[in-house]
Amino acid sequence: MFRFPVHEVAPVTHSPLSIDLDRSSPVPLYFQVAQELERRIMSGEMPAGTRLENELVLAERLGLSRPTLRQAIEYLVDRGMLVRKRGVGTQVIRPRVRRPVELSSLYDDLARVGEEPRTRVLRLAVEVPPDPVAAQMELPPGTEVYVLERLRLAKDEPLALMRNHLPLGLVELDEGELSAQGLYRLLRAAGVTLKMASQSIGARNATPTEAEALDEPPGAPLLTMERVVYDDTGRVVEVGSHVYRASRYSFELTLTG
């Protein structure tokens, strides 16, 4: 005979979940679902531990096929917001996923948090770079490239010294534009799709010149960052060598495994 357990308590809540889908929208259905789920997770409507209904039920309720629904869930699993376990189910793991240091520009990062970024262009020239730089750019030694040196300030305080090398013919660099916005925005505006970057983060003490430019005492610790950026066709788009004031800056990153 069927009996309800006496202490019937939902172990983990799972709301029946209904989402309004717009089938005439150019936004794919799976993405509409993913975005709505992401919103609910972020807003706390679906806190960590919330269990989703199973895929069959969910797909039918939303009027979608299971593959389409799975595509939405997969998107969120990849971003570390959901976990799936075969035979068990799918549940929310963590709302507060900061997701910084992707392929973002320092300028935009600062602007986003209200740090009022400014840029002072120290040098903009076309030169033959040192051989190691040419090698990183996968160019034959002796090829001329842009050399760009900038001082980045946030709220009128020096933050970083940045040296970049860029191949010619990719984008027309202009001192005025470089002062008004970040390098990455200029690249994107020129139709370059940033795809991948390989970077190395280290530390060392400031040289006297650096210390003065950054308004730090001699020997102050600096964070160093070397970065090679590729576009979607595999070309090297930019090679950067930056130093940051450790007293005012750190790299935040989220790793998933």
Place this chain on the structure above:
Amino acid sequence: MFRFPVHEVAPVTHSPLSIDLDRSSPVPLYFQVAQELERRIMSGEMPAGTRLENELVLAERLGLSRPTLRQAIEYLVDRGMLVRKRGVGTQVIRPRVRRPVELSSLYDDLARVGEEPRTRVLRLAVEVPPDPVAAQMELPPGTEVYVLERLRLAKDEPLALMRNHLPLGLVELDEGELSAQGLYRLLRAAGVTLKMASQSIGARNATPTEAEALDEPPGAPLLTMERVVYDDTGRVVEVGSHVYRASRYSFELTLTG
């Protein structure tokens, strides 16, 4: 009338691509395909620029359905080895993808490159941590946790000072085992699935104590790393606060966008 162009030159080679699939293997078909493609890209058999045949043809040649083949390609696109463009095709972008600093342990990283890692356990205790650490671990203030302090050496030279906090009841920590292998391997052996980490990388000068322990001159630059690691259920598994000798260590990471 049909004419061949005079200067017929294959703009990008694409081999007919045949792969032996084992349908009785427990390894999924899409993964067999993905692995084989990855191998050919890494080995240089399919250099950057190589174009794949279109999905319909490829699926038929391999005796797979298109979704299955797409799943394989998607896997490699996510890892930054292939690019797809609608109406155009799929091609290899880059063979040499170093892919470090994922959710890897320093110990295993060093061992892999032959650096002969060793660990000296300086302290292993059960204590009430400072309130900020308790907050990071999402535990009520006053809860006891493991406190672990280690010195990591590579080829008999000091490399890093590591302090970790772990909740009790997750794994039994033993000084002998901690000396012989990395913390992450112990966690995995205890059935903990590391899922996500949020970390912050900065720099500062060494304190006198740190300088001595690490065999560095006073005021030497150090890389600092603060890390909170979560498992697949969203629990905090470990909170780490490490300092590395900047003269001997840097973080390598690959970003994709």
Place this chain on the structure above:
DNA sequence: GTCAATACTTTGTCTAGACATACTGATGTA
């Protein structure tokens, strides 16, 4: 009461095919 075998639930993998959409290149017109 304990432990092994069994049933059930849920995600993982795979198939076959349809229509939509973005990009390329050829065709045709002014």
Place this chain on the structure above:
DNA sequence: TACATCAGTATGTCTAGACAAAGTATTGAC
């Protein structure tokens, strides 16, 4: 010659359903 139009090609999205495998809970035997 230059430009707009159109056909062709390849990936993007979506559907409907099948079987496999892993994990959980229940059942049954000793």
